[in-house]
Amino acid sequence: MSALGYFDNPWALKIDLMLRGIRVVDPLAKAWACGTSGIDMLLPEETLVNIPCREEFTERSPYELRKREETHYITDGVSEMNAEILPMPEFYSRKTTTGVPFGDIAVVHGSYTVITPSPKCDFFDTDSECRYCTLNKNIDGVPKRDFTVEEVLEAVGVVLKEGLSKIIYLSVGFTEGDDGGIEFLSPYIKAIKKHYSCLLAVEALPPKKNRWIDDTYALGADSILYNMGIFDAELFEVICPGRSRLVGRKRYLDALKYAVGIFPNGTVASHLIVGLEPPGSTRIGIDYLTGMGVVPILPIYRPRAGRTLRIEPLTTEIIIPVFKHLYTAVKKSGVNFKWVRDISMVTTPAEASMLMEGAESEMSLLKNLYGSHLGLKAAWGLSTIRRKLRVKNGDK
Amino acid sequence: MKVEIDTRSIWVLLGIKTLRPLFFILISIGLWAVVTMEPADGLSPEGQRAIGVFLLCLVLWVSNMVPVAITSLLAIVLVPLLGILPRSETYAFFGNEAVFFILGAFILAGAVMHSGLSNRIALTMMKRYGHSPRRLLVSIFLLAAVLSFFMSEHAVAAMLLPIALEISKALGLRPGRSNYGKLLFFALAWGSVIGGVATFLGGARVPLALGILQETTDSTIGFIEYTVAVFPLVVVLLIVGYLVLTRIFPVDIPDVAKAMGVIEKRAKGLGRLRYSEYAVGVVMLLTIAAWSTLGHTIGLSTVSLIAVAVLFVFRLVRWKNIEEYVNWGIILMYGGAIILGSALDKSGAARWLVESLISDWATSQWAVFAVFSFLAIALTESMSNAAVIAVLVPVSIGMSDNLGIDPALLTYAIAVPAGLAFMLPMSTPANAIAISSGYVSVKDMVKGGFIMFLTAWVVFNLVAAFYWPLIGLGG
């Protein structure tokens, strides 16, 4: 019998692991995790999870990654569960023709590969920076350059060739202007769509004018994410001062609502970070977003040394009902949640369904149908036809 | 990139997309059915095919499923392909005078606009009469009509085109959207059309009809006699035309005051009359004079093209300045329409239509009058005015003896309605010019034109029934 009680459901264990992290003893595994955001593991039932293992809080984790002969397993000292360390993508060790390591450009998170063409955000190193942000890598003070369209294209090429992810996720930080970063991303979106038949998700800041949302869709984005992070109005102001002042919570909600009318059902999403606000307000956020037709995605906050924003107490017992509520709310609102799943860093409504009694068959259908090569091709084809039908060039 | 996202349900959009191929399949089957069907009694196979092509083009012109110019090209291809007319003859029709008249009109309008003269005239007109949108509209409508009493209606439309374009620009009217923009160009086209029937000078059709009448019967109609007979019709049609237009396209600008400030500023900015404006103005005045005096002898298009040559000889314009004003789409459309009209005429289809209709309806003198006038006004929508006269007048004169009707009366019944084309751009260059502005669509023209078509026919018959006896005509 497990001391913690999550070893009988890998999906529940995923949440607990993301919340508490893991201690890694095996030097090889440690090397894997080193330099990345955590260790990507595959639990039974194809449960993909990125487990924090470098942060200070993980030292107190009850979980430990051990190895018996050739097999890794996770244990809390009483129970154990086999777990497979996902091999490091082969392309991480290669470089672009311009000499940039592919791993600097593209990071695999399960079915998604995240590419951030510009390492900049105007909030970095100012008091406007989002307090939980981990993207500011400009520690040495030497500004990093943007990746060129050609470099990004090369990276997408190797990602798709290696076949690890089928969905490319482009993200951008805050810049002044009314476009939310889309003007900057547009050559990347166009080039990726021109050269590859893959689905493309775009994470941007809500633009000031809705026409940029139209443009994002017209350019080729299949999915859009305006990540609120925090739903509670006051906490949003405190934790995200820059976004609160220069974008505004209301604009997030308005832009998401507008995007729902433009993008296909289930492809407009927003992150609500569990642990940065009371679970009650995350639940309100889930209801509000699903009511608008937006898919809420729930990452779990990872405290960094000296910068703990986590609300206390925060335990898996407290947050599991939030994930269950996510599934119920999404189901009730009729939002299609089938395309947003299998992301190691976050928990999606599709994964949350696995916490419910008797939901296994639905999830395995999802995996078989939507995760298959044919399913993704069909999704890409449908998305392309839909765009062709909907987008009218105003110049015509 | 300016994009618009159509947020209607995906099923609606898919439905719309499938409608298009379905539409083309259906009309192709329709054409095939007409072409392969056993010809009706008295109709040659070529005639039947010509009617099929005509119906196909009519549907395409009205539905705008392909650009109007492309429909015309289709007609040009189908006429020889279906053996209606030999290939060389078909393409030769494209060299028709009317096509070159329109080309000349576009170039002249381009020159006037490029020189800035039209801008000056439009601003002056707006300063003087443009204090309310309705007054401005009426002034353009009447100006077009009155000028068409004395010169070719085609020329009037061509002359007013740049002025109306400038006014629309000054008022910031959006092509295709603005009702007031539509009204301005309808006023220009319909004003010219209605005014054009008032005298012999409005177009070539009355002299042509008189020529045929004189050659076959030795009788004729005098200039004053004709104008007196037709004038009440012109007045009624101008009033009805104004009411119909403002009802279908309600004035959608509250006033022109907002534009007045801009207009004043622009008028001041124009400065003194420049040499180029003065010179182009003189060429234009001479052209108008030549259209009125020499138009019937050397042809309107010849006058226009000489004027165009003069503009270039004196380097008043350059080709690259003019190119953008020449609407090749409309020229192609008109050329195709002429080929189609000729195909209907030469294949005997038009005559067959007339004879089969007349034999059924020729029960009394007035019935014959009504039917001829109806045929004239209906055919002129799709054939050139001159072709309608050429088809109908000889038939009517031939029948007048049997029915005991004055052939001159039947000549009126054809010559006047043959000029009243309101419904389609290919009916008359004035309508084509209005469409070329981009403010009026073919659909708009059909909508308003259909009411005018019926009204004009009814009013013409009422005038003939009640007014003509008072002046001793037809009584």
Ligand code: SF4
């Ligand atoms: S806007 Fe995004 S990148 Fe910029 S500070 Fe906030 S979370 Fe970080």
